[in-house]
Amino acid sequence: MKEYKLFEIESDTKLDSKYTSKIKAPIYTPNLNKPSVFKLYDNTKTKELIKNIKKSNINDDEKVFLIEAAKRHTVFNYSLIADYYVNSNKEMQDLMEQSALVIIDFDKAIEYGYVKLSEDIAEQYLKDTKDDK
């Protein structure tokens, strides 16, 4: 199956760095225990809204619209969603990726790239401050 990537990227970054411990790329380390699928979202508010919509006297088209809009109130827990992803089979993973429920850091481009960026900025800092007293 096709891998879902938002953009084509240009990356060749792979490195170990003395700076790794000093920076924090926004990479999540998932828990290898699979949470219950019902813990991934909280639709309490959504259900309450839908209940009121269904009880109302508005027309069916309006009901459909409001029911779709009510789903904006469903709260997703993206940590648990990532935990669920890593413990799922390939088909489920592919579907979760298609829905952008996780972002996959292919070849560690984001993580290692941030290390490289930090090294480069540190090097530039040294150049910019070498004449400072």
Next chain:
Amino acid sequence: MINNFCVFILTHGRPNNVVTYDSLKKFGYTGKVYIVIDNEDKTAKEYYKKFGKKVIMFDKLAISKELDEGDNFKDRRAIIYARNACFNIAKDLGIKYFIELDDDYTDFRYKADNNLNAIDRKPIKNLNNVFEILLNYYKSIPAISIAMAQGGDFFGGAAGNDTLICKRKCMNTFICSTARPFKFFGRINEDVNAYTNLGGRGFLFLTITNVAIQQKATQKNKGGMSGIYLDNGTYIKSFYTIIYSPSCTKIETMGSKHPRLHHSISWDNAVPKIISDNYKRK
């Protein structure tokens, strides 16, 4: 000069106070700069007189018709129009990568030294190189936009922290590409609206806290968006984000001396996590 890259300074109503233009030179940027103004700016002539061919004017009303402003107001004293216009302006110029800057930056600074220890301020002297480093990172990752940090990113004090954090937000200094277009929406708070709502759908925004910009205090700096903020405070501003992303944002009181209402984001409920491809089943 950085290949295929330019700076857009988004400005309105203060041709004699485009602070960022001078700051760019002062902090070592020598590349292409364009002054982006709109056709409702009464001071347009003065911009042309001062900046000549560097000025690019866009049609504010026309672009407003392509956008979701999130309300039915008529007040177009907002930056959202210019933010969106930059993508087409870059295309017309034949430039793929650009950074959108506001017009009120007094300096560009390092927030970490060469050992990556947090520092309060140290001026960048070669902004060309820093922009190029940021751009290289942007090109190498699937981000829709990345930004330098700003004052608000260090509330609580960056100095003293020994870890630099790359944040999932994006404000002020948007590095963008015509190949990765997106739309800002919501008349105001358009930056927060974008990184929460689009972020929630898997579009990646990042803030690089190794470097930062410093701005003039918004409500003391005449022109720009000061008027709309003074008229409405932050009360209405914050609600745009709630309208677009009600499941992960709320209004809270911010500050103790001069408390004001401000949006608050529950990040664990806002954007999908980034995880290593080691976890992806082959």
